[in-house]
Amino acid sequence: EIVLTQSPGTLSLSPGERATLSCRASQSVSSSYLAWYQQKPGQAPRLLIYGASSRATGIPDRFSGSGSGTDFTLTISRLEPEDFAVYYCQQYGSSPPDTFGQGTKLEIK
Amino acid sequence: QVTLRESGPALVKPTQTLTLTCTFSGFSLSTSGMCVSWIRQPPGKALEWLARIDWDDDKYYSTSLKTRLTISKDTSKNQVVLTMTNMDPVDTATYYCARFLYTSYYMDVWGKGTTVTVSS
Numbered sequence: 001e002i003v004l005t006q007s008p009g010t011l012s013l014s015p016g017e018r019a020t021l022s023c024r025a026s027q028s029v030s031s032s033y034l035a036w037y038q039q040k041p042g043q044a045p046r047l048l049i050y051g052a053s054s055r056a057t058g059i060p061d062r063f064s065g066s067g068s069g070t071d072f073t074l075t076i077s078r079l080e081p082e083d084f085a086v087y088y089c090q091q092y093g094s095s096p097p098d099t100f101g102q103g104t105k106l107e108i109k
Numbered sequence: 110q111v112t113l114r115e116s117g118p119a120l121v122k123p124t125q126t127l128t129l130t131c132t133f134s135g136f137s138l139s140t141s142g143m144c145v146s147w148i149r150q151p152p153g154k155a156l157e158w159l160a161r162i163d164w165d166d167d168k169y170y171s172t173s174l175k176t177r178l179t180i181s182k183d184t185s186k187n188q189v190v191l192t193m194t195n196m197d198p199v200d201t202a203t204y205y206c207a208r209f210l211y212t213s214y215y216m217d218v219w220g221k222g223t224t225v226t227v228s229s
Contacts, residue, residue, distance in 0.1 A: 032214055035215040044207075044219040045216075047216065047217050050217075088155065088156055090156075090216075092215070100148075100156040100158060101155070103156070
């Protein structure tokens with residue numbers, strides 16, 4: 001089973017700053033199979049990025065994804081107040097199918 | 110518009126079996142590439158993937174929970190049912206269902222979730 005490790009666990013930044021979130025896989029993951037989700041308190045997760053770098057419908061262009069193999073990154077270029085949330089990476093696998101990272105909490109400094 | 114809604118008991122006793130239903134609209138589970146996944150989230154903790162059922166009735170389960178889980182679909186009712194046996198207080202969580210697109214490998218629409226507490 002592929003394990004996804006996200007770092008840091010908590011990231012404290014101010015609005016307007018740049019955020020860089022990491023997701024490392026225990027073995028190589030196809031870029032096509034890597035997605036990022038945002039979750040705000042009391043809400044269901046929302047798809048942000050799929051295929052490692054493609055933005056989902058309606059996602060602002062300040063969100064970008066990159067990476068390949070075992071190292072993937074979610075970057076938020078300029079933080080808006082509504083971006084403070086928990087972010088999860090997720091991979092689709094064939095056996096067993098899916099796993100999530102443990103999440104990165106992005107909090108206001 | 111694609112929507113999903115989870116339903117089931119809010120409270121179950123230890124050792125009981127939990128049955129959750131995901132009722133969806135806006136797509137058909139008989140369409141190639143359509144799948145429904147279940148994910149849970151204990152209070153204050155991370156998301157945990159549980160199971161998935163595909164349009165062709167293929168089923169997949171979490172390695173750690175597969176002996177306790179059963180997923181099924183009723184295409185005519187647009188429903189997916191997840192059962193989890195031998196419930197324990199550690200299974201207390203919010204349970205989500207989500208549409209998974211097999212051609213794109215992501216969950217694009219999620220239900221709001223249903224909270225299940227396991228307590229005697």
